[in-house]
Amino acid sequence: MEAIPFMDLGQQIKSLESELNAAMQDVLMQKSFIQGPAVERFNKEFLRLHGGAFGVGCANGTSAITVALRALNIGPGDEVLVPNHTFFATAEAVVEVGAIPVLVEITREHRQMNLKDAAKRVTDKTKAIIPVHLYGLPEPMDQVMALAREHKLRVIEDCAQAQLAKWNGKPVGTFGDIGTFSFYPGKNLGAFGDAGFILTEDQKLFEFIQRYINHGRQDKYRHEFFGSNYRMDGLQGAVLSTKLTKLAEWTERRRELAKAYDESLKGYRVLKPRAESVPVYHLYVVEVANREEVMETFKKENIECGVHYPIPLNAQPAFAPLGYRAGQYPVSEEFAPRILSLPFFPEMTVEQMQRVVKVFRGVAKA
Numbered sequence: 001m002e003a004i005p006f007m008d009l010g011q012q013i014k015s016l017e018s019e020l021n022a023a024m025q026d027v028l029m030q031k032s033f034i035q036g037p038a039v040e041r042f043n044k045e046f047l048r049l050h051g052g053a054f055g056v057g058c059a060n061g062t063s064a065i066t067v068a069l070r071a072l073n074i075g076p077g078d079e080v081l082v083p084n085h086t087f088f089a090t091a092e093a094v095v096e097v098g099a100i101p102v103l104v105e106i107t108r109e110h111r112q113m114n115l116k117d118a119a120k121r122v123t124d125k126t127k128a129i130i131p132v133h134l135y136g137l138p139e140p141m142d143q144v145m146a147l148a149r150e151h152k153l154r155v156i157e158d159c160a161q162a163q164l165a166k167w168n169g170k171p172v173g174t175f176g177d178i179g180t181f182s183f184y185p186g187k188n189l190g191a192f193g194d195a196g197f198i199l200t201e202d203q204k205l206f207e208f209i210q211r212y213i214n215h216g217r218q219d220k221y222r223h224e225f226f227g228s229n230y231r232m233d234g235l236q237g238a239v240l241s242t243k244l245t246k247l248a249e250w251t252e253r254r255r256e257l258a259k260a261y262d263e264s265l266k267g268y269r270v271l272k273p274r275a276e277s278v279p280v281y282h283l284y285v286v287e288v289a290n291r292e293e294v295m296e297t298f299k300k301e302n303i304e305c306g307v308h309y310p311i312p313l314n315a316q317p318a319f320a321p322l323g324y325r326a327g328q329y330p331v332s333e334e335f336a337p338r339i340l341s342l343p344f345f346p347e348m349t350v351e352q353m354q355r356v357v358k359v360f361r362g363v364a365k366a
C-alpha cells in the first residue's frame, strides 16, 4: 500500500535541484551569509510577485510580528486583539513585546475572527488587531479595516499562510499598517530553515523596520536606537528566490486540488473561502464528528494527516495566567476537535486524492 504523505517537499526540491544548487553555491562563493545581495534580490522579487510597496526579509514569521508590534510602538499595558483560533505564534509575539493578547471568538459560518466579538472586547487600552489569513483563506479586510478605523486600532495582518492571497483584488498584507509572512519550510513558499518577511505601504515604518532587524543600525558602526537581530540569511534568500519562480504555478495547483477535494467531499463541512477573496489554500481542512477514528484509519492505511490546531488559545496552559481557561469560547472549542487537515501539496496526484477520499468517506461522520 503506497504511503501518502501530508506534504512532499522532496518533490519541490527535485524539480529545482540544479537551480537551487547554483543559487546556494553563489552565496558560498560571495560569502554573503547574512542579508547581502541574495536577500536584496529576494526582497524585490517577493514584492513584485505578491504585491506591496516596501518589504524586507527577516528571521522568521514570529519575529516578523514582534518587529511589526515594535514598529507600531505597542508595548507594556497595551492590548492587542488576536483570533482565538490561530497558530500560537500570533499571540506569542504580542506577549514578547510586553503587551496583552485579547482573544477573539471565531464565527460559526467562516470560522474566522468574529468582528462583533472583537468590538465588544475593545477597551481604552486596545491598540491593535491582528487578523490572520489562516489556511490561506483571506479575512474580510474591508470589515476588519472598518472596525480598526472606528476604534483607532493599528492593524497587523498575519499572512504566514497566505503568500499571493488577495482580498477584493488587492494583496493581503497591504490593507493594514504591516503584513507579516513566514517561510517556514512547510509554508506555501518555504525556505531551507527559518525565514520570514515584513511588508508595509508606509516608508517611515519600513525604514524603522529595516534598522530594527539589524541592531538599530544607521550604518556599520552607528546604532540609532536599540533594535535586535532578526535578519534573513543569504542562503535562505537564494533558496526563496529560486522557489519563488514556481510559487504562482504551485498556488494555482493548490486551488485546483482544493476544488477537486470540494467536489469529492460533498456532504461534509469544508472551509469555504469568501467570494471576495483569492485564496491560496495553505491547508485543506475538513470537519468531522469522529476525528480520532478517522485518524486511526488513515494511520492503518499509511495516509498522513494533521490537525491545525487542536487546542484553541484560550485552552492553552500558557494563557492560564492571563485569565483564560477551557470553556470560555464555545465556537472555537466546538471547531477545534472537529478539524482535520487532509494530505495536500501541489504535486499530489489524482490517484492519491482518490484514495484519500475513498478511505475518508469510508469512516468519517459529517
Ligand SMILES: *Cc1c(COP(=O)(O)O)cnc(C)c1O
Binding pocket: 060, 061, 062, 063, 086, 087, 089, 090, 132, 134, 158, 160, 161, 181, 182, 183, 184, 194, 195, 196
Ligand atoms: C507559521 C506561522 C507563524 C510563525 O511563523 P514562523 O516562521 O514559524 O515563526 C505565525 N502565524 C501563523 C498563522 C503561522 O502559520
